[in-house]
Amino acid sequence: WATWCPPCREEMPALDRLQATLGGPHFEVVAVSVDAGGMPVIQAFFRDTGVTHLHPYLDAFHDAAALIDTGIPITLLVDRNGQEAGRKLGPAAWDDAQIVRLIRRYLPA
Numbered sequence: 689w690a691t692w693c694p695p696c697r698e699e700m701p702a703l704d705r706l707q708a709t710l711g712g713p714h715f716e717v718v719a720v721s722v723d724a725g726g727m728p729v730i731q732a733f734f735r736d737t738g739v740t741h742l743h744p745y746l747d748a749f750h751d752a753a754a755l756i757d758t759g760i761p762i763t764l765l766v767d768r769n770g771q772e773a774g775r776k777l778g779p780a781a782w783d784d785a786q787i788v789r790l791i792r793r794y795l796p797a
């Protein structure tokens with residue numbers, strides 16, 4: 689995601705609410721920013737939008753470049769074995785009850 693990306697900006701509050709709902713030892717929303725402005729830009733965005741449950745991550749080494757060649761936002765669901773279980777290109781209502789139920793299927797009981 690990036691602070692200059694309108695769909696990313698739109699979905700961040702929903703990802704924050706998803707982290708508040710499901711976050712814990714078996715689930716974390718890892719919001720990796722590709723912002724060239726660095727951590728200060730990300731932290732200001734979180735402050736300005738009231739995002740409080742997400743930890744800001746920055747792709748400082750440009751490792752996400754291979755994933756974002758199709759565009760952002762892109763979201764990967766990674767299972768407990770580190771394997772990709774799903775992928776969504778574009779924004780989503782991540783705190784929607786149906787999506788939360790889907791994600792819970794991948795979490796330990």
